[in-house]
Amino acid sequence: MHASQARMWRVYVFLWRTQGLEGTEYQLSREYTLDVYRMASVVTEHDAKKAGAEVVKQVKNPLLSGLLYPGLQALDEEYLKGVDAQFGGEDQRKIFTLAEKYLPNLGYKKRIHLMNPMVPGLTGGKMSASEPDSKIDLLDSPGDVKRKIKKAFCEPGNVQENGILAFAKHVLFPVLDGTEFVIERSKKHGGNVRYTTFTELEESYAKEEIYPLDLKNAVARELSKLLEPIHAKFSADSEMQMIRDRAYPDEVVKKGGGKKGAGGGGAGPDRPVDISRLDLRVGVVISAEKVWHYSGTSEQRTLRAQRFCPL
Template sequence: MTTNAENGFSPEEKLRLIKRNLQEVLGEAELKKILQEKDLKVYWGTATTGRPHIAYFVPMAKIADLLRADCEEVLGEAELKKILLEGKDLKVTILFADLHAYLDNMKAPWELLQHRATYYECLIKAMLESIGVPLEKLKFVKGTDFQLSREYTLDVYKLTSLVTEHDAKKAGAEVVKQVEHPLLSGMIYPLLQALDEQHLSVDAQFGGVDQRKIFTFAEKYLPQLGYKKRIHLMNPMVPGLTGDKMSSSDDSSKIDLLDSEAQVKKKVKGAFCEEGNISNNGVLAFVKYVILPLSQNHEFVVQRSDDHGGDAVFTDFDALEKAFEDKLVHPGDLKPAVAKCLNILLEPVRRKFDTPEMKKLVSQAYPPPSKKKGPKGGAAGGESELSPSMLDLRVGRINDVKVHAEASALYVQEVNLGEEKPRTVVSGLAQVVPLDDLKGRLGVFLCNLKPRTIQGTPSQAMLLCAAQEEPAKFEPLGPPEGSAPGDRVYIDDYAVGEPEAELKPKKKIWEKLQVDLVANGDSIVEWSGHQMKTKLGPVTCRSLKNVSIK
């Protein structure tokens, strides 16, 4: 390993590289002290749950920074033991947290853990190859390689005798799926992530700012076991294409690492990128956190015709952001430039996975949804398993509402659902919800029920409400603040795929799914423990708790 003098980096320069594009550092004084004496030993971990997306290039860019700062990449139990016995220092560890993936509300079923860990390893190696990181410095550790050891297990038990239920739930609030009655596995998750710092023998942990509560949990509890407090390096959460956090469960918000060139172009073209608006702009964020840091010549080129000013070359993100804010760079020029850069990054990854062996691995790690079996073992009518993704749920604004001329118990509503013309919706709320509470408000509407005529008036959708039986009380569901008519509403982890064009009444799809829709103890709407959401966050009701949705 070269010294600081040999590689030309002073401690101050290494600090600059390590901190570049980070949102926050906990323990910066200790970081500066360590860099004066030696290279930083750090680990980055990822739970092997949903398929990695383009935002994974953000931590990959930081790993490249760490390598430039003379930090080596290491992982793999056998190599780990061998290197430690030889007395060599490990600088950076990449952890595939397969056990964490299972503990997080069983996002990765036990039988899929090995396949998903292998998929993550192959995919991340391909990503690192595409940005020129030398793979000979890379070995990988799986959580189950060391988290099942006697020493680690004893530390888990010791922590359980110190950690309160409140602290465990709080630590995992931004990372572990939150449900009304959480399993113990989800509360153990933060304990394991804290202990990983000790058992991987690192000075620092690197992750997204959404893990901050776990990091502060580790700082509080590791010293109580006699272990030192670690440094924590945090990346910002990169906005997705819809302007919200990029999510593996929302196909519209992300670019999959195996998406085709045409899919990348289409998704970037349809991304939220309002002219002059630099807030929650996922297209600009890609340039800042992925394209510019990974560009070999440190340039981002926006190709334009001479009529529009000709090509613009940016070497500094602030200059690009200012030009976009001042409307000197148009979204119609920015988007194709970003799509071109992303396709260059992704092409080596696509090539690596375009083999029978890799295609088989993908299908093993993420098998297609199971089919319902007919009486002879075949698929029942060729239909997929019942899923909330079949529901066409959207945000709608009630432009106007009046009592039905023929039935005093009914309201007739004119609803803007983001379509060319408003829809008429008839609901039986006239005697339970004040008219003034509906007019002008946003609600959640089921839009693919078969239209029907009620008391002579066609009804083309259904307004969803939280419903309390005793005493009878109804509250229309409330989309997150800032929602707009036509915004998609989905059940978390069930966002992939298109809804049914029309729900056939005989199949009773809505009726079967509706029984598991509730407003939980926090008035958040969920289906079987999975939150109902839009791109801006969870759907709620005003005050009702632990009631059904109708």
């Protein structure tokens, strides 16, 4: 929620005219639960699977949750109250189609659906939250931005599969809004080059008039400028920092590290905090011997087990 507000504030959205609503405010209600069952009774398996094809991981034997998800997102349009339109990336279009088809079956109206182009990931595939180097995070430092951009796939002359150019087209040029985009180069390599439209930049790159590293440096510089006010706002807001630390403990552990020599199953520099690494100690082992064998009577085996299981 706070990250969304910071992002909207950066592009001059009036926050006092926005309202945030958490899913738990309605997802546990009787009415919503009944509508989940109603939706499940009319949506076919084929349509549910097709709707989630681009947003739900596709496996041979999918979990039932993956089939239910598109219907749940469709119901959000009704339960978020007062919704006229839903906005999302082009990968959401099949879910939008499902909502338009099935919400009227439940007695609810169709909504307007708006979509924006998907910016390809920096590593060449789809941008993914589970692959940190494929995306630029709102809180990435200038150093992180430069590192990720430097590693990105950026083939000379390739304007089709190029995450760096995509960032310039869909993020930087709309924000620059006519302000010059400058690629800094030494005089030895032709001097600085200035562009006021993305089309000019794209044509120049296609002709290989721009070296990939020069393009990367310019994009990294402008992205860092764009994120700078968000960083400043985040640094001055202790509540936002606390929420980030609680929501993403893995990141905190990686940045802060752990105590050297901390043993057991707890967290360390390379061991993030999560429930699978819970270190629970209830006593001290003073001796150990093999007890689960088939010799002896059942009473003897029971006594041996009790020695090790006093609770």
